[in-house]
Amino acid sequence: MQFPIRVYYEDTDAGGVVYHAQYLNFFERARTELLRTLSFSQQRLLSKKIAFVVKKIEIDYKLAAHLDDMLIVETEIVKLKKASIIFRQKLWRDEECLNEATVVVACVNLEKMKPIVIPDVILIQLQAVGSF
Numbered sequence: 001m002q003f004p005i006r007v008y009y010e011d012t013d014a015g016g017v018v019y020h021a022q023y024l025n026f027f028e029r030a031r032t033e034l035l036r037t038l039s040f041s042q043q044r045l046l047s048k049k050i051a052f053v054v055k056k057i058e059i060d061y062k063l064a065a066h067l068d069d070m071l072i073v074e075t076e077i078v079k080l081k082k083a084s085i086i087f088r089q090k091l092w093r094d095e096e097c098l099n100e101a102t103v104v105v106a107c108v109n110l111e112k113m114k115p116i117v118i119p120d121v122i123l124i125q126l127q128a129v130g131s132f
Helices: 022-037 040-049 122-127
Strands: 004-005 050-061 071-081 084-093 095-111
Touching: 004 050, 022 040, 022 050, 022 071, 022 084, 022 095, 040 050, 050 084
Parallel strands: none
Antiparallel strands: 004 071, 050 095, 071 084, 084 095
């Protein structure tokens, strides 16, 4: 899945370069939009005391993004486990890959803050878009 992002002033330092931590937000938005395309809103999941939380993330920063850049976040599911999802995400500016990340997201029960099995209705949809 591809998700467009424009770099705003709030994303950058005084020199117009995107803060390193802001890339995490870009990737988070793209994962949220992936769920939304599958008809799962974060708000609805939260009302059922279910959340997807980042367990581990590895980012390879290659090139900087700048103020007003138009970017594309590419998100793919590379592995589904019973209670977690592994995503590969890449951030592109035109033909240049600016950075890439591997993100492990766990499904948790918010009341107990313990991992739970991903509900079947979500798992089936995720399997349909996975590249594994």
